[in-house]
Amino acid sequence: MRSIAFSSNGHYLAAGGDDKTVLLYDVSNPRAAVQVGAPLSGYKDTVHSVAFSPDNSMLASASADGSVRLWNVRDPASMSEIGLPLSGLSAQWSLAFTPDGKVLGSAGGDGSARLWNVTNPEQPGLIGQPLTGNGLYAMGFSPDGRTLVTGGGDTEVRLWTMPSPLGIGQTGSINAPTPRPDGKVVASGAADGSVRLWDTSDPAHLRQLGVITGLEGVSQTRFTPDGRVLVVTGGNKGVRFFDVSDPNHPRQLGTPIPLETRYSSMLAISPDGKIMASDHDDHTAQLYDISDPAHPRQLGPPVIKHGDRRSDYIYDGVFTPDGKTLITASATNTVRLWDVSDPADPKPIGSPLTGHEDAVGALALTPDGQTLATAGDDDFVLLWDVSDPAHPRQLGRLTGYAKGMQSVKFSADGRTLITGNADQGVRMWDVSDPAKPVAMGLSVVQRNLTYDAAAYLPGTDYIVYATNPDVALRTLDLDVDHAVNHICAATRNVLTESVWALHLSQLPYSPPCP
Structure with a gap:
């Protein structure tokens, strides 16, 4: 035997060894231990480490063949492997779960330790870069899960601060991290059809609140200005409204607004919280009176559109601070301004804004409504003077990207813009003179992950951003x-x-x- 581990309730003992198998024993009566189930096999070399998840539903095993395997041991008499092994690693010597069971640590003979998001054990996601040492042979987590301890062949014991804050639990890419207007709560919508609410009153330590499930591929989330209602779109489930006045217990209001679109991307709420704009079908958008979110009311016909083709999707929208103008972005590479002073009869203002070379998927307005940022599938961001909606004027251009943009957001004073992008991570720009934007260094976060979106956390010096494929929500202190x-x-x-x-x-x- 090379490694043993007890389940947290003390009823079972797992053992791995030179015979390239893991055996499970019922030790509820230590004087009469009994093997249960068939040996767990599939390894090509010695099994050096085994570890139970805190709830005893899963067993992790690590081998000298460079693999880590996860096993469903809810029924010890009928155990089964979960997903595919984590392979292509060096010989693995040690494993440990965090106290909440959401993260698995693995340590190898190549001197690196890795952290894995195992909230979806079918598809574990690597969290961050490997931690390096010198032939790491032992590891463990502190009781609060905030510190990782590793022991290496160089006789050194190292303490590592765990990535914090780190919000995990969703199993599909996070598409829409949305702060509540007061910055105390963030909603994260994901492709797994869930929305999680996070307490960010202490941005350095995210704490999960309520969870909304049963949706379909959440694409957008928006809070009403008073923060009491969350609006969610995604898949073919339409637009849904949730009472989140108690974020621990979100409650659906009324019935969903059905949509006739294959994709639901556009969602905007007026500053007074009374009007909502959303997709209607694949090339039009509709305005609604949501004064009573349990009974939204359609206002006029769906006349907001950029073209007549079924593929002219409207990807994003934003209201000006006075609520009289709606700005929309589309797959036609254009941006349009609409007079919605009479929301039942929206009218286009002037000609579409042109200058992009591909679909425009993200918009942001400065808090004073004077400057607009537009971004999309091409590799730049454009800044516009929209102080006179009838005569918008292109100002600066942000370049240096190789891929499209997932998000653009202005700071509360409008002097800084952050962009979320797959190849450049999260970048900050000084746009105090929007005609001459200046890059404020490179990405402020790790760049080897896919960044779908980033936003400022109101009332703080933090940003909140999503990373994939580790499917995590993170915050970063910019102070x-x-x-x-x-x-x-x-x-x-x-x-x-x-x-x-x-x-x-x-x-x-x-x-x-x-």
């Missing part, structure tokens, strides 16, 4: 002073007077951290 304090807390005892004298003897001792 420079906080970053300095964190760095100093971790390194204050490193640059000692003796180290300074060794490397900077020509200068008087003046450590950067007080």
Whole structure:
């Protein structure tokens, strides 16, 4: 035997060894242990580590053949492998689950440890980059799940701060992380047909609240301005309204608004919360009176459109702060402005905005409504002066991308724009002079993942963003002073007077951290 692990209730013992199998024993009577089920096999080399999930429903096993396998052990007499093995790794020596069972850690002889999102064990997703050491042979998590401990062949024990905050639990790509207007709650809609609500009152520690399920491929979520109602679109399930005044217990209001579109992408709510714009069919949008969200009322015919083809999808929409103008973006590479002062009779304003070379899928307005950002499947962002809706004027252009944009959002003061993109991650731009936008460095987050969307968390210095394929919601503190304090807390005892004298003897001792 090379490795053993007890289930958390103490009833079962798993053992892996040189015979390339894992055996499970019923040890509820330690004096008369009995093997249960058939040996778990499929390995090509020694099984070095086994670990039960905290709820004892799953067993993870790691082998010298470079694979990690997950097993359904809810019924120990009839165990089965879950999904395909995690393969192509170095010889794996140690495994551990976080206390909540959502993350599995694996450590290998190549000196790297990996974190896996196993909320959907059929398709585990790698979280971040591998952690490197020197021949990692042991690992474990602290009781609160915030620290990972690894032991290596270099005789060193290392402590790693777990990625925090990290919101996981959904099993399909997160398409729409949406902050509530007060920044205290975020809704994340995913392709698995779920919406999760997260407590972000402490943005450094996300906490899950209520969950909405049974939807279909959620594409958009929007809070009403008072934060009491969440509107959700996706798949062919139409537009749904949920009372989220108690975010722990979301409750559907009324019946869904049926849509005649294959894709539901466009969703906008007026600043007073009374009017909603959404897709109607594949090339038109419709306005609704949602003063009573349990009984939304259609306003006039669905006349908002960019063309007459069935493929002229409307991808995004946004109201100006006065609620009198609606701006829409479409697959025709154009953006249109609409006079919706009479929402029952919307009228186009001027000619479509042109300049994009591919479908336009994301819009953002500065809080004062003066500047519009447009982005889509081409590799740039355009800024527009829309202070006079009848005469919009193109200003600056943000470049340096190789793929299309998933999101654009302005800061509360309108002076900074963040973009979410697969090849550049999350980037920040100084747009205080929108005619001359300036990039504020490269991505502020790791770039090896797919970033679908990013947004500012109102009332804070944080952004919230989604990453795939690890299917996680994350927040990031942009406050420079906080970053300095964190760095100093971790390194204050490193640059000692003796180290300074060794490397900077020509200068008087003046450590950067007080």
